[in-house]
Structures are given as C-alpha cells and as structure tokens.
Amino acid sequence: MRLLLIEDEKKVASVVARGLRAESFSVDVAHDGDAGWEMASGVDYDLIILDLMLPGMSGTELLRRLRLSKRNAAVLVLTARDATADKVANFEAGADDYLTKPFAFAELVVRVKSLLRRPPANPTHVLCVADLELDRLTQQVRRAGKRIELTSKEYALLEYMMAHVGRVLSRTMIIEHVWDESFEGLTNIVDVYVRHLREKVDEGHARKLIRTVRYSGYCLSEEEGEPA
Numbered sequence: 001m002r003l004l005l006i007e008d009e010k011k012v013a014s015v016v017a018r019g020l021r022a023e024s025f026s027v028d029v030a031h032d033g034d035a036g037w038e039m040a041s042g043v044d045y046d047l048i049i050l051d052l053m054l055p056g057m058s059g060t061e062l063l064r065r066l067r068l069s070k071r072n073a074a075v076l077v078l079t080a081r082d083a084t085a086d087k088v089a090n091f092e093a094g095a096d097d098y099l100t101k102p103f104a105f106a107e108l109v110v111r112v113k114s115l116l117r118r119p120p121a122n123p124t125h126v127l128c129v130a131d132l133e134l135d136r137l138t139q140q141v142r143r144a145g146k147r148i149e150l151t152s153k154e155y156a157l158l159e160y161m162m163a164h165v166g167r168v169l170s171r172t173m174i175i176e177h178v179w180d181e182s183f184e185g186l187t188n189i190v191d192v193y194v195r196h197l198r199e200k201v202d203e204g205h206a207r208k209l210i211r212t213v214r215y216s217g218y219c220l221s222e223e224e225g226e227p228a
C-alpha cells in the first residue's frame with residue numbers, strides 16, 4: 001500500500017511518516033501543496049493524508065483537482081480546522097475521512113486501515129463529455145473549467161443526458177426520468193429546457209454537445225454528425 005502524506009509541519013510529517021512505515025506502509029512525503037499535487041497527480045496512491053493549510057496550493061484545492069482528474073486515492077484530511085463548515089466543504093470536495101489536530105497516532109492508523117479496506121470510491125461521480133464536467137457529489141457543472149449555474153431541473157436534465165452519452169433520448173424518456181411520474185404537462189416542456197441548457201452549455205463554444213435528432217428527441221455526444 002502506497003501512501004502520500006502532504007503536511008508542511010516537518011516535525012508532524014516526520015513523526016507520522018515514521019509511524020506509518022513502522023506499520024509496513026510505503027510513505028512518500030510532500031511539504032507543500034504544489035509538490036503534493038505533482039506527486040498525487042503522477043502516482044496512483046492508495047491513500048493520501050492531506051493537511052489543509054499548506055504553502056502553495058491549499059489542501060482543498062488539491063483535493064478538488066484530484067477528484068476532477070478521476071484519481072481514486074482515498075483521502076484523509078488531517079487538519080487543525082475543526083469547524084463544521086470546513087468538514088462539510090472538504091467532504092463535498094471528495095474527502096473520505098476527516099481527523100482534526102491534535103490527534104492520537106493510534107486513531108490515525110485505525111482510520112487509515114479502515115479506509116484502505118474499503119473498495120475504491122465511486123469513480124463515476126464525475127461525468128465528463130469532451131470539456132464538459134458534471135460532479136454528482138457537489139452538483140457543480142463546468143465547461144472548459146468555467147462554472148455553469150443551472151437550475152435544479154436543468155441540472156437533472158443534463159445529468160440524465162450525460163449519463164446516457166451518445167444515446168438518442170426521446171421526449172417521453174426524458175419526461176419519465178427528469179420529471180416525476182405525476183407530470184401531466186406537455187412534452188414540449190423538454191424542448192424549453194433543452195433550449196435553456198443549450199444556451200448555458202453550448203453557446204459560445206465551437207463544439208456543440210447537445211443535438212436535436214429529428215422526429216426522435218435529443219442526444220448529448222461529443223461525436224460530430226448524426227448519432228447511430
């Protein structure tokens with residue numbers, strides 16, 4: 001099991017690394033956020049122990065980038081920040097566990113072992129089609145790295161289309177999945193919402209991802225031309 005410890009307090013880092021090596025883990029150490037990101041994005045670690053307040057890139061930013069790049073290493077946040085808001089923000093950014101300083105080494109070890117016993121975190125929580133990204137955990141959508149604000153229905157529609165990338169979806173299928181079964185309005189509500197989505201997702205981009213399939217419905221795809 002290969003671990004990465006990102007911690008700028010050198011004394012803490014050396015004590016934790018030594019202790020984990022004594023437990024037979026292979027441990028790499030980074031002392032700032034940028035070096036940590038370089039290592040975390042270059043190697044498939046099983047687990048990363050991450051401090052939040054770091055010189056260079058912050059721990060939270062590193063975590064967010066890690067999840068966007070689909071690295072599935074378990075992440076245990078180890079920090080002096082004990083506010084609920086910090087915990088919530090970091091779990092939302094993709095943390096698997098959170099331990100506040102000061103901590104007992106024995107507790108860190110059982111948490112590390114417990115995380116390593118779990119199957120890898122759901123790797124599909126970020127959906128990507130071309131440069132469009134949708135994070136099911138934070139419900140954030142980005143195109144070319146830029147945040148797109150969506151209403152909850154627009155989000156649900158986009159998520160459904162991205163989860164079925166390349167498939168033609170009829171208005172009826174979309175109604176059934178995005179609106180609830182009691183919906184009795186007109187199916188042209190779909191056309192209205194797709195138009196809104198297009199304005200937010202495709203407008204201003206050379207490559208259009210949302211396509212109308214005549215007589216059939218809609219298809220979200222990065223391929224050019226008619227869908228199969």
Ligand code: CA
Nearest residue numbers: 008051053054
């Ligand atoms: Ca620190």
